[in-house]
Each structure stands twice: as structure tokens, then as C-alpha cells.
Amino acid sequence: MDETVAEYIRRTVLKIPRDEIKTMLQKWGFLSEAQLQTLNFHQIKDNISQEVVQLCEENSADIKQAAVLDIIYNHIHQNKRMWSVYQMKKSGEELEYFDITDFKKKFKGRLQSALKNVTITFKEYEDNAIWIRVAWGTPYKRPNQYKPSYVVYHSQTPYVFISASVLKSNLPLLCQALIVASNYHDIREMELRSHSLNSLKDIVFKRYSQNFQTYYPKPLQEENLEPESADIRIVQENRSEKERIHRLNREVFGGGPLPKLEFAQYKLETMFKSDPKMGVLDKKEPFRCLVKFSSPHLLESLKSLAPAGMADAPLSPLLTCIPHKARNYFKIREKKGLFPESFVSP
Amino acid sequence: HLATSLPLPSERDHLRPRIDLIVFMIDIKSKYSLRNVEASLAHVDASFFLGKVCFLVTGVGRVNACSIETNAVCKLGEAYCSPVLFCELELEGIRVVTAQRLLRMLQICAGHIPGVSALSFVPLMRNSDDD
Numbered sequence: 001m002d003e004t005v006a007e008y009i010r011r012t013v014l015k016i017p018r019d020e021i022k023t024m025l026q027k028w029g030f031l032s033e034a035q036l037q038t039l040n041f042h043q044i045k046d047n048i049s050q051e052v053v054q055l056c057e058e059n060s061a062d063i064k065q066a067a068v069l070d071i072i073y074n075h076i077h078q079n080k081r082m083w084s085v086y087q088m089k090k091s092g093e094e095l096e097y098f099d100i101t102d103f104k105k106k107f108k109g110r111l112q113s114a115l116k117n118v119t120i121t122f123k124e125y126e127d128n129a130i131w132i133r134v135a136w137g138t139p140y141k142r143p144n145q146y147k148p149s150y151v152v153y154h155s156q157t158p159y160v161f162i163s164a165s166v167l168k169s170n171l172p173l174l175c176q177a178l179i180v181a182s183n184y185h186d187i188r189e190m191e192l193r194s195h196s197l198n199s200l201k202d203i204v205f206k207r208y209s210q211n212f213q214t215y216y217p218k219p220l221q222e223e224n225l226e227p228e229s230a231d232i233r234i235v236q237e238n239r240s241e242k243e244r245i246h247r248l249n250r251e252v253f254g255g256g257p258l259p260k261l262e263f264a265q266y267k268l269e270t271m272f273k274s275d276p277k278m279g280v281l282d283k284k285e286p287f288r289c290l291v292k293f294s295s296p297h298l299l300e301s302l303k304s305l306a307p308a309g310m311a312d313a314p315l316s317p318l319l320t321c322i323p324h325k326a327r328n329y330f331k332i333r334e335k336k337g338l339f340p341e342s343f344v345s346p
Numbered sequence: 347h348l349a350t351s352l353p354l355p356s357e358r359d360h361l362r363p364r365i366d367l368i369v370f371m372i373d374i375k376s377k378y379s380l381r382n383v384e385a386s387l388a389h390v391d392a393s394f395f396l397g398k399v400c401f402l403v404t405g406v407g408r409v410n411a412c413s414i415e416t417n418a419v420c421k422l423g424e425a426y427c428s429p430v431l432f433c434e435l436e437l438e439g440i441r442v443v444t445a446q447r448l449l450r451m452l453q454i455c456a457g458h459i460p461g462v463s464a465l466s467f468v469p470l471m472r473n474s475d476d477d
Contacts, residue, residue, distance in 0.1 A: 237349035237358065309350055310378055 001057045008145050009056055009066045013049035016073055021048060024076070028069045031055050063145065067121035071133050074150055075125070078197045081150065081163040085192045085200055085326075086175065088158040088184035096183055098155045100124070107132070107181035114173055119143045128154050136170050149174060152197065158184065159204050161197060191329035199259035203326050209256030245306045245313040252320045258299035264328045266291040266318065271334060286334070299323065352386035366456040368394055369448060371402045372419060375411045380418070387426065397464030398455050399428040402444070407434030427468060 016024055022041055025031055035055045041048060056065075074081065104122055111118050117137025124130050132151040137143035147165040151174065160178055164171055175187045194200050202208045236242065272287035295301045299322065306313035314320070322328050347354075347362065354362070368390065373379040383401075390399065401423050405411070416432075423430035433444040455464040 235347045237347050237354050238351070240355065241350065309382075310376055 001061055002063070004142075004145075005061060005063050005066050006053050006057065008063070009061065009069065010049045010053050011146075012066065012070055012073060013052050014045055018045055018048070020076070021045075021052075024069070024072055025052070027072050028065075030059065030061065030065050030069070035059075063119055064121060067119055067133055067135070067145070067148075068123060070145075070148070071121060071123045071131050071150075074133075075123070075131060079195050081197075082193060082195055083152075083161045083163050083197050083200055085190045085204060086160045086162060086178075086187050087190050087204075088160065088179055088182065089186040089188070090158070090183075091185040098182075100130070100155070103130070103155070103181045107177050110177040110180045111173065114177075115139070115170075117141065117143050119145065119148075128156060130155060134170075134174065136165065136167055151178065153178070153182070154201075154205075155182070157205065159201075160187070161200060191327040193263070193328065194259075194261045196260040196262075199261060202259040203323055208259050208323065209254040242307070248313045249303055249306060252314065253299065253303045258297075258303065259323060261298045261322065261328050262294055262296065264293045264298055264319065264322060264330075266330045266332055269331060269333045293319075298328075351382050352389040365394075366398060367448075367452045368399045369402050370399070371404055372414065374403050374405045374414050374416075374419075375408065377413050380414050384422070395426055395428060397428075397467035399426060400448070400451060401428060401430045402448070403430060403432045404435050406432045407436060407440075429467060 013021065018041065022036065022039075025036055025039075026033075031052075035058075039048065039051055039055070108120050111120060111134065115137070116139060119133075119135040119137075121133040122130060123133075130153045132153065133148050134151070135143035135145045135148040144167075147167060149165045149167075149170065150163040152161040153159075162171075162174070164174075179185060179187050190204075192200060192203065268289040268291065269286045271284065302315060302319050305311040306315065318330065318332075347365075370383045370386070371379075372383050401419060403416070403419055419430055431444065431447065434440050435444075451467075453459050454462050454466070457463065
């Protein structure tokens with residue numbers, strides 16, 4: 001077995017948390033159950049990985065199998081990576097039957113014809129997700145297995161989720177291979193990024209609970225505003241205001257769990273408006289400013305701002321439009337026209 | 347009675363008892379909180395400022411999260427001749443002590459302590475440098 005493959009497998013196993021190693025190796029399926037039984041999972045990880053490498057040596061593992069183990073690790077720990085969403089466009093309305101083998105062949109063909117040194121690995125999952133791992137090389141160097149790109153494609157949708165490696169120069173090639181393989185004619189990057197892959201899927205596949213204009217005969221009483229464990233001696237003066245805020249929040253954010261995003265970024269290209277007497281900016285040029293909101297769970301924190309008394313309800317539409325516009329990176333420009341208000345660029 | 351801002355909703359006027367003490371709670375982590383209090387102060391009748399108003403600054407335990415300068419709050423207290431108390435609600439001990447202090451002030455403001463009235467607070471607020 002190649003030394004580089006052995007080292008790669010060793011490092012991959014080291015990354016895996018100790019209590020997950022056994023299940024991951026089982027999912028991998030490259031080592032037999034008998035071989036797995038011989039492993040001692042109670043020693044230090046260094047030793048476990050050495051033993052795994054030895055077993056792989058017995059089975060003559062090559063880079064292709066090692067890559068599959070890497071996909072498995074990244075599928076389970078998908079939230080460690082930053083994912084961007086891309087949308088593909090079809091030229092016509094041809095509803096073609098999706099053939100996975102054809103897809104793989106075209107994808108591989110396109111990449112390999114452009115770049116000889118690539119390692120391409122596929123793995124399909126039950127939720128119709130196709131995971132693709134690409135390790136990039138150059139015409140003179142073998143692929144760097146430690147900085148691969150990952151692509152998740154749901155074949156029934158025009159969306160692709162990419163976690164690019166640091167080597168961003170390969171992105172155009174990757175995109176091209178995707179559209180060729182999937183019979184689309186164009187691909188564009190959406191302004192939507194997050195660590196939580198499932199949340200990104202929830203947003204673009206519209207799987208989260210949205211605010212529908214349904215006419216519920218059920219009143220809002222089903223959901224208690226606050227635990228009425230409070231003393232009856234405490235009188236809430238602003239109960240109607242609290243209910244208004246709660247209702248507005250529900251309308252905007254819906255009742256269920258929200259997709260998990262970590263950032264919202266607004267790039268301002270608007271003119272600075274100040275008191276003319278202050279004379280802050282003499283030159284009439286756009287004020288360059290970047291506003292970034294970050295949070296472990298941005299949408300939940302936005303939802304809790306008004307009830308917590310930290311902001312007025314309703315919140316700015318620039319914040320609340322994030323899930324249904326499916327974007328968290330915005331450019332705000334001046335609206336050129338009669339009414340110089342700012343508007344959000346497409 | 348708990349309110350998020352003043353003025354109080356007028357529809358409950360007839361249900362409200364006499365107000366003996368107003369405690370303005372300012373969260374030191376939120377500038378919005380200070381602005382809200384400043385805006386609400388304008389709706390308070392002048393007679394309350396004779397000892398029946400108090401400022402309570404919360405969240406002082408989290409030093410890293412302070413958004414308001416204590417100086418600003420103290421100036422507010424001086425401007426309105428009212429005491430400023432600092433506390434940290436997340437610590438049970440301090441919470442209890444603060445509640446006891448407020449309760450004591452309330453008893454005085456409500457006239458339950460013979461010989462002491464809310465007016466007694468006012469001279470205590472004067473800066474010792476003035477004398």
C-alpha cells in the first residue's frame with residue numbers, strides 16, 4: 001500500500017472522535033467484521049489509527065477507498081465546513097430522467113479531461129443526496145488529499161451545495177463539470193452561506209415552517225406567552241403590546257424551528273446622509289460600510305429581539321427577508337429614481 | 347406592576363392602585379434600554395421625583411458586555427434627584443438583597459414606616475461636595 005495512502009488513512013482516523021471510530025469503520029465497510037473485532041478501541045487514538053492502517057495494508061487499500069472514508073467522516077461532521085449554495089438553470093423545460101451512472105461518467109470525464117491529476121469519489125445517501133469529493137492536483141503534482149472540495153447534489157433539484165477547499169481557483173472547473181454532468185446550462189452562486197448544511201437545504205427546499213396566510217379557526221391561546229406561574233400580585237401593564245409583538249413575530253418567523261445561519265452581511269453602497277451643517281463628508285461618494293451580524297443561531301436570535309425588549313417590532317425587512325429570499329449576503333445600493341431610498345440588489 | 351415603557355396603557359387606568367414607587371430598570375448591556383428609560387422619564391409627573399423614583403441598573407456582573415457607561419447612569423440619577431442602585435439579577439444572593447432594599451424603599455414611600463417619608467431620600471441624594 002502506498003505510504004501516502006497509509007498516512008492519509010491514519011490522519012483521517014485520528015480526526016474521528018474515539019467513540020465514533022467503530023461505527024464509521026463499519027459504515028465504511030472496507031474492513032471485515034472479523035478485522036474490526038481485532039481492534040482495541042480503548043487505547044489511545046494514535047494506536048487505534050496505527051492498527052487501522054495495518055489492517056488496511058492487509059486489504060491493500062488505495063486512495064479511492066480512503067477517500068470514501070473521508071466522505072463518511074465529512075457527511076457525519078458536515079457542520080464543521082462552510083457551505084455555499086449554487087443554483088443551476090436549465091435552458092428548456094425538458095424533463096430528463098436522471099441517470100446516476102451517466103452523471104458520474106460525465107462529471108469525471110469533464111474534470112479529468114481538463115485536469116489529469118484529480119481524485120473523484122462519489123457516495124449516494126438515502127435522502128437522494130449525492131456526495132462528491134474532489135481532490136485537486138496540477139499537471140505536475142499529485143492531488144492534495146488534505147484539501148478536497150465537497151459537493152452535495154440532490155438530483156431532483158437545481159441546487160448544489162459546495163464546500164470549496166482553500167484552492168478556490170478550481171471552482172469554475174468544478175461548476176462547469178456539474179452543469180455538464182447534470183444537463184443544465186448555467187450555474188450561479190447564491191448569496192447564501194452557512195455551516196449548517198441541513199439548514200441551507202431547509203431554506204432552499206422550503207422545508208421550514210413559513211408564515212402562511214392561513215385562516216386558523218384556532219386562537220392563539222394554544223401557545224402560552226409566558227409561563228403563568230407568575231404571582232397574581234404581578235400585573236403586566238403591556239400585555240396587549242406583548243401579544244402584538246408575539247403575533248408579529250409569528251407572522252414573520254413562523255411557529256416552528258428556524259434554519260440555522262451564523263451570519264448576515266450587508267455591504268452598504270449608499271450615500272452617507274448627515275446634517276448638512278455637520279459637513280461630515282464633503283465628497284458625494286458612497287459610504288463604504290460593511291455590517292455583519294453573527295450569532296450561533298442568527299434567525300432565532302432575531303426572533304427573540306422584540307420579545308426581549310431589545311428592538312422594536314416589526315423588525316426591519318432587511319433582517320426578516322433572509323429565509324424566504326434565501327440569502328444572507330446583501331448589497332444595499334441607493335435607489336436611483338424619484339425616491340432616493342435604499343434598495344436591495346438582486 | 348410591570349411595564350415595558352411609559353406612558354402606561356390608558357385602558358387600565360381604572361384598575362390601577364396608587365403608585366408609590368417607580369423603579370426604572372436599565373440593562374447595562376443594552377443602549378436601547380437606556381434610551382427607553384430616558385424617553386419614559388418624560389411621562390412621569392414631577393411629584394414622583396421627590397423620592398418616589400429609583401434607577402436600578404442590572405447586568406453589572408458581566409463586565410465584558412457593558413454597553414452603557416456607569417457615568418451616564420449616575421448623571422441621569424443626579425439630573426432627576428433619584429438614587430441609582432446597581433445589581434446583578436443572575437446571582438441569587440444579590441437579587442434577594444436588592445429586592446429587600448427596594449421593598450424597604452417601597453415601605454417608606456407608601457408611608458408604612460412612621461416618621462420617615464419619601465422626602466427623606468432627597469437630601470441623601472445631594473452630593474456631599476455641595477455642602
